[in-house]
């Protein structure tokens with residue numbers, strides 16, 4: 001596909017890229033790339049692809065990945081790139097921050113010793129696909145219809161006319177593959193498939209990515225999945241499925257909160273459900289919810305009531321409660337969302 005036909009088809013997709021966005025990225029000498037806490041493949045893929053494409057004065061821009069934030073399963077993406085991780089002291093000389101895949105500023109994955117005023121008057125460019133994005137950047141490009149942040153970074157690179165190396169292609173393809181759950185969600189649009197196809201043409205390592213993302217569980221992750229299968233329950237005549245793992249169950253499997261990623265797919269895989277919920281107590285007394293809506297069910301509303309956010313059909317929240325209390329609180333709300341009387 002010629003680059004001309006690519007950019008003309010890109011122009012018709014989603015909200016336009018703000019005019020000043022690409023010039024700002026191009027102008028930075030010491031940029032830092034930031035994603036969200038507990039980064040998933042889309043977050044890492046978009047961060048690393050951006051770090052390689054807009055390196056500032058260095059070969060690769062620095063990324064914010066505080067200790068312990070990388071899951072075992074996705075460590076391969078960091079190994080591929082070898083991007084320098086920004087140290088707390090290094091924030092002083094940053095001239096701009098590119099934040100990807102992150103709906104709110106407090107969700108940014110920043111080393112706690114840097115403090116809340118980490119951006120300190122410097123520009124933030126905010127590129128995201130969460131409906132709940134709070135537009136915390138100086139420049140915000142939010143396309144809630146996009147499959148993934150990687151699809152947006154792909155468009156950005158194409159419009160900027162920068163090259164896509166096989167490594168950048170692999171990173172972006174990983175994020176699109178992962179956020180669409182292997183091109184199976186309604187977010188699998190024509191534009192996301194066109195992006196994926198172009199990335200394959202650019203050398204994305206399709207086979208390796210499929211193996212890494214879908215068939216590379218460690219024994220502890222496998223054991224934790226066993227817990228999720230065991231703990232899966234169906235309620236509301238099979239319209240709601242949920243599963244849970246307590247802090248002790250996560251620890252006994254040999255996992256940590258960083259290993260919780262897309263396991264909501266386990267209760268979600270049951271036929272006929274409209275809402276799937278995963279409850280995980282990653283830290284004692286703190287329960288994270290991952291909510292998924294099927295068909296036309298929008299779970300974002302529910303996550304917002306609980307102080308969380310996300311996408312229309314994939315959202316989350318964190319409760320200051322253990323598993324049992326969280327289940328008792330959330331299941332009636334999920335039933336209410338489906339219009340079921342709670343008897």
Ligand SMILES: [Mn+2]
Nearest residue numbers: 042101148149
């Ligand atoms: Mn994403």
